[in-house]
Amino acid sequence: MKLQVDxxxxxGDKRRAEIIAATLRIIxxxxxxxxxxxxxxxxxxxxxxxxxxxxxxxDDLLIATLIxxxxxxxxxxxxxxxxxRSRGSRGAEEVAGLLAEALGPRRGRTMAEYELYLxxxxxxxxxxxxxxxxxxxxxMVRHDDEVAFRxxxxxxxxxxIQGLIDDEPxxxxxxxxxxxxxxxxx
Amino acid sequence: MKLQVDxxxxxGDKRRAEIIAATLRIIxxxxxxxxxxxxxxxxxxxxxxxxxxxxxxxDDLLIATLIxxxxxxxxxxxxxxxxxRSRGSRGAEEVAGLLAEALGPRRGRTMAEYELYLxxxxxxxxxxxxxxxxxxxxxMVRHDDEVAFRxxxxxxxxxxIQGLIDDEPxxxxxxxxxxxxxxxxx
DNA sequence: TTTGTTTTGGGACGATCGTTCAGGTAGTTT
DNA sequence: AAACTACCTGAACGATCGTCCCAAAACAAA
Numbered sequence: 041m042k043l044q045v046d047x048x049x050x051x052g053d054k055r056r057a058e059i060i061a062a063t064l065r066i067i068x069x070x071x072x073x074x075x076x077x078x079x080x081x082x083x084x085x086x087x088x089x090x091x092x093x094x095x096x097x098x099d100d101l102l103i104a105t106l107i108x109x110x111x112x113x114x115x116x117x118x119x120x121x122x123x124x125r126s127r128g129s130r131g132a133e134e135v136a137g138l139l140a141e142a143l144g145p146r147r148g149r150t151m152a153e154y155e156l157y158l159x160x161x162x163x164x165x166x167x168x169x170x171x172x173x174x175x176x177x178x179x180m181v182r183h184d185d186e187v188a189f190r191x192x193x194x195x196x197x198x199x200x201i202q203g204l205i206d207d208e209p210x211x212x213x214x215x216x217x218x219x220x221x222x223x224x225x226x
Numbered sequence: 227m228k229l230q231v232d233x234x235x236x237x238g239d240k241r242r243a244e245i246i247a248a249t250l251r252i253i254x255x256x257x258x259x260x261x262x263x264x265x266x267x268x269x270x271x272x273x274x275x276x277x278x279x280x281x282x283x284x285d286d287l288l289i290a291t292l293i294x295x296x297x298x299x300x301x302x303x304x305x306x307x308x309x310x311r312s313r314g315s316r317g318a319e320e321v322a323g324l325l326a327e328a329l330g331p332r333r334g335r336t337m338a339e340y341e342l343y344l345x346x347x348x349x350x351x352x353x354x355x356x357x358x359x360x361x362x363x364x365x366m367v368r369h370d371d372e373v374a375f376r377x378x379x380x381x382x383x384x385x386x387i388q389g390l391i392d393d394e395p396x397x398x399x400x401x402x403x404x405x406x407x408x409x410x411x412x
Numbered sequence: 413t414t415t416g417t418t419t420t421g422g423g424a425c426g427a428t429c430g431t432t433c434a435g436g437t438a439g440t441t442t
Numbered sequence: 443a444a445a446c447t448a449c450c451t452g453a454a455c456g457a458t459c460g461t462c463c464c465a466a467a468a469c470a471a472a
Contacts, residue, residue, distance in 0.1 A: 046470070052419060071348055073259060077460065087421045092461065094419090151347050154387075158344065161337050161390035162257055170391050187407050194404070197387055198380025201340075204347035205356045218380070221373050234439050234448045241449085263430065273451050278431060280449090 056094045056104075059084050063105045068148035072155045075102065099163065106156045107169045113153070114176040121180055133212075136219045139196070140212035143203040154201060188225070195222045242280045242290075245270050249291045254334035258341045261288065285349070292342045293355045299339070300362040307366055319398075322405045325382070326398035329389040336386060374411070381408045 062084035066074050077098065081088045095101040124134040142150045160170035174193060183189035199218065203210055248270035252260050263284065267274040281287040310320040328336045346356035360379060369375035385404065389396055 046418085049418075051468085055419085076458080078458080089421055089423095089462090090419085093421090098460075151344065154344055157387065157391065158337065158340055164393070167391050167393065174388065187403050190404050191381055191407050194382075194384025194388060195377055195380045197384035198382065201343065201383055201387065202360065202380060205343065205353050207350070207353065217373050218376050221377050232440070232448085237438090238449060262428080264428080275432090275451055275453095276449090279451090284430070 052094065055084075055086065055090065059086065059091055059094060059101070060105050060108050063101055064109060064152060067105070067152040067155060071151070072102070072159060099165075102156070102159060103163075103166055103169065106160065106166055109153060109156060110169050110172045113173055117177060118180060130223060132216065132219050132223050135196070135223070136212045136215045139199060139203070139215050139219070140210065142200060143206075143209040147204070147209065150200060151204060154204070185225070192222050238280065241272065241276065245272065245277055245280060245287070246291050246294050249287055250295060250338060253291070253338040253341060257337070258288070258345060285351075288342070288345060289349075289352055289355065292346065292352055295339060295342060296355050296358045299359055303363060304366060316409060318402065318405050318409050321382070321409070322398045322401045325385060325389070325401050325405070326396065328386060329392075329395040333390070333395065337390060340387060340390070371411075378408050 059080060063075060063080050066079055066083055070079075075098065077091045078088050080101070081091050084091075091101065095104065120134055120138055121131075124131045156166075157170055160166035177193060178189070181189070183192075195218075199215065245266060249261060249266050252265055252269055256265075261284065263277045264274050266287070267277050270277075277287065281290065306320055306324055307317075310317045342352075343356055346352035363379060364375070367375070369378075381404075385401065
């Protein structure tokens with residue numbers, strides 16, 4: 041069995057990846073509402089029919105984008121945990137910093153993620169991909185108290201979604217006491 | 227100064243309210259993406275031009291819908307707090323019940339609220355209305371520990387948004403320990 | 413080279429979109 | 443009664459939408 045040596049399929053895969061990346065940029069900038077075959081194609085620099093060829097419908101394109109997005113998130117969290125462990129930290133500082141970054145420089149990306157998340161609430165076929173994010177966290181982070189860990193995950197989500205409607209993003213220092221409280225064992 | 231006796235304006239206000247209610251039903255059923263002048267008009271049983279007459283643009287209609295939605299939420303929370311106080315409860319049972327209801331029978335409404343919430347993240351003119359929800363809670367609920375209260379609010383949001391991508395909604399009994407943990411003083 | 417498969421891309425179809433306009437109706441004021 | 447204001451609505455505009463069709467190009471297998 042040959043593994044991906046067909047130059048045609050290789051080109052196709054590359055283009056699919058470019059289209060997905062362009063879709064994510066569109067969502068970051070204009071939201072899911074801004075995603076059309078034409079806007080995505082223009083962003084990716086390909087003809088309009090290219091997106092309809094590689095993705096049988098707009099829903100398929102959004103599904104592929106969500107899956108790609110969830111994979112990116114997982115690897116990011118993985119490296120953050122790695123950083124925290126190498127410092128011997130309990131993680132509060134790293135988490136607060138990550139939240140501040142998600143609400144500041146990467147605000148568009150955070151909005152995109154939650155829009156895709158809500159889309160998964162409406163489209164059942166997106167849910168496995170959306171749940172992967174929580175699953176990855178649950179499997180990667182060591183936790184003794186199941187309830188405390190659920191509270192921690194919920195708190196992170198809540199802080200992010202509430203921070204998105206602030207006029208200016210909160211700093212890591214402002215978030216720190218809340219994160220500390222979330223992580224404090226009892 | 228006469229207070230609202232002009233029959234014409236009274237009719238206009240009534241229709242505006244009907245259009246807003248129809249918009250909310252559309253969002254509950256099909257999401258913000260399903261909101262067009264035509265779908266809203268059909269849902270409300272009015273001609274298409276009626277929605278463009280009363281709301282100068284689609285954005286204005288969504289803003290009005292979010293404001294109306296936030297007001298509804300505030301009164302609901304008000305009554306829940308009233309119920310809890312009259313029972314002498316600390317509120318855990320009431321909160322868990324409210325969450326289970328929001329994720330079960332009222333799931334569509336909950337999705338609509340978070341979609342409008344995310345819309346406020348993208349459109350600054352919506353943010354005051356979106357923030358009103360948190361402000362109302364903050365002013366209505368007695369809280370000594372500011373940090374603990376922020377964690378509580380974030381936790382509620384996180385539990386709701388995570389519950390939206392479950393295949394079947396969690397029961398009040400399942401949510402109870404998490405809510406207890408959120409409310410437990412330390 | 414010939415044959416078959418996959419990708420590319422221009423063009424176009426019907427549907428639906430937001431919004432505008434002008435004429436008509438109902439209610440208020442003078 | 444006349445003048446004025448606010449609301450109502452059918453028709454239509456240009457723009458944009460998702461999607462389809464088909465021929466050309468690139469590449470692989472024969």
